[in-house]
Amino acid sequence: MAKGERKRRAEDALTGLRELLARALGAAEGARERAQTRRAQLEFEKEVRSLGLARAEADPGVRERLDTDPALREVWDAITADRDARYARWQAEGLVEVHRLVAAEAPGAAGEPWQTWLGPAGTDPGATTPRLWRIGTGLVEHSAPGDAFPLAVPLLGTGHLRVATAPGSRPAVDALVESLVVRLVSAFAPGLVRLHLWDVGHLTGPLPALHPLTSAGLMVVHDPTRLDDLLAQLAGHIRRVHAHSLRTGQPVAAASAAAGRRLEPWRVAVLFGNGDRLPDEQYRELNRIARTGPEAGVHLVLVDMPVTAEGPIETVTFTGPDTATCSMTGPGVVVRADPPAPPAQVNLAATTIAADVLVRRGRPREFADLVPDTLAAESSVHELRTPVGFHEGEPVEVVLGDATPHALVAGPSGSGKTNFLYAMLAGLAARYSPAELELYLLDFKEGVSFAGLTPGRKDPSWLPQARLVGVNVNTDREFGLALLRFLAQEMAARAAAAKRHEVTKLAELREADPQGHWPRIVAVIDEFQALFSGRDQITQQAAALLEDVARRGRSQGIHLVLASQDIAGIEAFWGKPAVYDQCTLRIAMPKAKRVLAQENGAAIALPRWHAVVNHESGVAHGNEVAHVPDASSRGTFDELQRTLWSLLPSAQPRLFDGAHQPELATAADYLRPRGAVLGQIIEVEDRSGTFRLEPVPGRNLAVIGTAQADALSVLESAALSLGALHSPQDCLFHLWNPVPALTERVDGLAARLRHQGHEVHVRSADDMPKLAADIEQVSAESAQRRFIFFYAADGAAHYLEAKESPLDKSGLDKLRLLLKNGPSTNAHTFGWWRGMGRFKETLGFGGMDDIGGWVALDVQGTELNTLAAGQVVDWSPRPHRAVFFDRTTHSRPDVLIPFDTTTALEVP
Structure with missing residues (x-):
């Protein structure tokens, strides 16, 4: 091949390579430019979606970039087209569905305008509960005002509501909270919703139009310095409800549905904070309530109160004086609180509801209210339960069972201790027959408190459940020791029977031996400290026996009720906490000392005819204050006893009267x-x-x-x-x-x-x-x-x-x-x-x-x-x-x- 031909061919190849490289470099540059454009578009789309279309549209920087960059305009057009398409579907289908949903799940006062229901008291017994509660309206950004929809959140039976304020938003926040609370108390029969109001910055509390509710006990305004007490009260209520649910095997909601009415009032705590984190213990307690409250009917409405509990908490976050976002709808929906009802009408409605409660309660609760409609019809298989008084017209119960096996009752002379014991005995005797309950009653005072429960010259009747009544035994400590020996022997007999039937508890024994006679035994020893008044063998033996019965009696259905004017100074129990530890039911009469926990001073300022009933070993969160009706005057206990005596055949109880020689x-x-x-x-x-x-x-x-x-x-x-x-x-x-x-x-x-x-x-x-x-x-x-x-x-x-x-x-x-x-x-x-x-x-x-x-x-x-x-x-x-x-x-x-x-x- 000629030299010139080879040169030409080499130059052609080099030229082809140059062209190929140029095309490759051009393609790479184009790909880079396209990648950069796509990246810019994606970042722009992310920015727009983060800002929201409304804010992005109003942003001058965004508008300038759209005018200078056609690629970004393409993204903008696609986003707005998608928005328009989805909004069209929302207008055609979503708005209708939201209105239908709120109307169905938030009926009546739960979701309708206040003009349709505010004023008269509610009548709903609470067997069913609205699933949603209206708090305002929502409007999708860039929507016409006519496209606003009702916004409702779940609450009762489900979760809690948290509200975060913004500068200048307090009037709108108060309107939102007030409207919600008015809906709650108006949706049901008065008394089914109890409110607790606490505001860190106000002694009288916010929501003044609702304060007439306090006269009927439907709302309690708590001292801003006593948040501990409120949290302890709510926690104690949760524990009591959960304990009852465990005993019955049925949650409150299920039991209410079966009964066709709400059995336990809802408790809604409205707490106004200042955004600061609470002290550690209060913070932990508030989070515990948030976690465990809904199942027990306890719900929180928190304003500027930080919580971290994992639970169903919906949040409304104000972004301006009258606008907010909600966790139910996300940041793309503007939330506004409903305009509040006129204060005068809210006040009138609250007054009407409070008056209705007083009418429903009628007269002050009396002894007759402790007695059930059907006498001696209840079973003591699992526990003994009876009301002993009333709080705001609602019964306050004492429970003797596996969880609260024994009781301590304390109160100085004249505080109503004997009257309380009569109220408790009346409630128990009216509910449980002699086959379900046996009573052994001992009074170490110089008196005859229980003598009337046995036949007398004027009244031949006796209390059918009573098997032994001892009075005037202040000098006969041996009789108290004999009673403890008897209980120990009965406990041993029951334990032996349980062993034969291969069971461990009274309920199991009664199921395994239905023909046996296994009633629960309640031994009431008034002024029990007299047993330990000497330094002798009686004190030593009584202390050992009482400790044994207190420790092991619970599983055999043997319960102690130990009453005293003051349980301080009983040296026999020093270093022997078993009796006190087992007496988890504590009842404190006015000015009683030492029966409740050391830091629990609820009994100090207690009025006459009242008692603190506490099933939590005296800890403050277990306090229930009860007004105890007169149970010892003529026509109260004595009349019930005569009725029971004629209705329930039973053997005559033994009366031991230490003041008289037997014949x-x-x-x-x-x-x-x-x-x-x-x-x-x-x-x-x-x-x-x-x-x-x-x-x-x-x-x-x-x-x-x-x-x-x-x-x-x-x-x-x-x-x-x-x-x-x-x-x-x-x-x-x-x-x-x-x-x-x-x-x-x-x-x-x-x-x-x-x-x-x-x-x-x-x-x-x-x-x-x-x-x-x-x-x-x-x-x-x-x-x-x-x-x-x-x-x-x-x-x-x-x-x-x-x-x-x-x-x-x-x-x-x-x-x-x-x-x-x-x-x-x-x-x-x-x-x-x-x-x-x-x-x-x-x-x-x-x-x-x-x-x-x-x-x-x-x-x-x-x-x-x-x-x-x-x-x-x-x-x-x-x-x-x-x-x-x-x-x-x-x-x-x-x-x-x-x-x-x-x-x-x-x-x-």
Whole structure:
């Protein structure tokens, strides 16, 4: 190939390469320019959408760029075309759908103009709740004013509303909040919506046109410095509602729907802040309420109150004096509050609603309002529940169950504590039959608070649920100890039954054993601190038993109600918090101390006839203030008791009255004796101290002490009961009396025994020189039983010690042989010694084994230790009380009350 041809071909190739590179570079430059244009368009579109078309259109910089850049104009035209298309669809379909939705979900006062409903009180029982509540109007940007639509937000049963203000927007904010609140209180029957108003900057609070609601308790204006109290009150209400829902297994909304009416009023708290974050504890509590409130019917309307709770909170953010945006509609919709109703008409409507509440409540709540329409129809399987008073016309209840097993009631003298107990007992008795509830009532005061619950001379009725009533037991602490022992035994019996049926709780036991008798037991002990007034065994045992019952009784359906004038200073419980911790139900009467939590001073300024009911161990958020009706005047509790008595067959309750000696003639063990009846045992069961006589050594009884009337009563009770137990042919009575002053009583006993047909030999003071011979005669073996009653045996000492000759046995020696050998030959001695020293002298060395039982009257416990098989006898004498010990049957001495034998001694 020629050299020139090769050169030409090379130049052509180079030229082609240059052209190809030029085309490639041009294409790359065009792509870069297109990419830059597209990027500019996308950034512009983002900017426009961020600003919004209305603001972008009004922005001079945007307009200038549109005029100079055709590429941006294309984007603008596309955006506006899309807007116009979507707005056309909105005008054709969306507006109609929004109007339809608000009309359907916000009916009546929830969404209609105020002119159609403001004024008369609502009548809706609240079985169904509007899902939306109107707060104003919304208008899509660049829309005609006629295209405005109603704006409504969810609230009751759903969530909360938060409003953020802007400079100059407070009048519009107040109008929005006021209109919403007026809608809430007008949509339902008065009382179903309760308002709480708090404003950090105003003592009287905003929304003055609504203040007539405060007269009926429908709105409470809270002190701006006491936000803690308001939050604690709302939190406490939420806890109570949730606890009730857990117990019943049904939320409030579901229960209300089933009942066809709202069972629990809604509580709406309107809080006006200043935009500052609350202190940490208040902030946490407010967020907890925001999270848990809606399910319990507690809702918040927050103005400039920062919260961070995750929950259904809609937000209205003001952007100007009268414009805002809403989280429901987004930034492209301008929100305006509805014009408020005239203040005069709002005030009139609020006054009408408040007046309607007062009319609906009618008269002040009375005792009759504590009683249900149907008596004794409720079940105690899961709990006991009854109203005890009223707050703003609504019942305030006490609940005894697994969650609140025991109660503490405190109040100084005259504060209404006894009246409260009567109100509580009346409510319980009216709701639960004796098969569902048993009551054990004990009053340590010097009085007869509960005596009327048993039959009396004028009124033969009794409270059917009452099984035991103890009054005037201020000196008989043993009776309180006996009640605690009984409860511990019942608790053990129920626990054993539950174990047999492989269950753990009373509700489960009743389901597993439907034929069993497993009522809930409520033991009311008034002035219970008297149990621990001494430093003795009674205090130690009572403290241990009370702690055990308080700790384990809840699962077995045994509940304590412990009442006191002041529970301070009970040393027995120092270091033993179990009782107080288990008493989660606290009731404080006016000026009560120490029963509520230390920082809870709600009872200090409480008016008369009121009580603080707290199911949260006295913590302030659990406070419920109740007006307690008069439950103790004639025609209240007594009338209910007579009605229940005629309606509910039941066994007569036992009455233990520590101020009266029981009568021997009516004692059950005297009418059906099993031995020598000595006195009534201080015990829950109505039983007597009985000394059984068998033909074995030691079956003799000693009565020791100088209390003559009580000693005579013990001897007479023993003799008369033995006379009733044995036939006249079977026994012989010997009455030895060395004291002339006792002649009348001894002769009276002899006459009564002879009237029964018994042979009685009486030896008076004049016959004492023959006493030694009588003892020898009685000691002789005989098939006939011989009962020897030796009155004031120490008074015959000089006769017993006399001897005719030094080699003869004295009467004392013969008496000791009688005590030693007599029981084996059916000769039993009942002796009374007026002093422990004389008694020991009579028995001599080793003679203690010949006295199998003893009754000590005014003898100190330290003198009795040697007679009680080495036990420490913790006994301090008191009038008409004795301590009885039978070494063959007793592990500890029993305290008994000598009988009044007057009626039993009468000869017909």
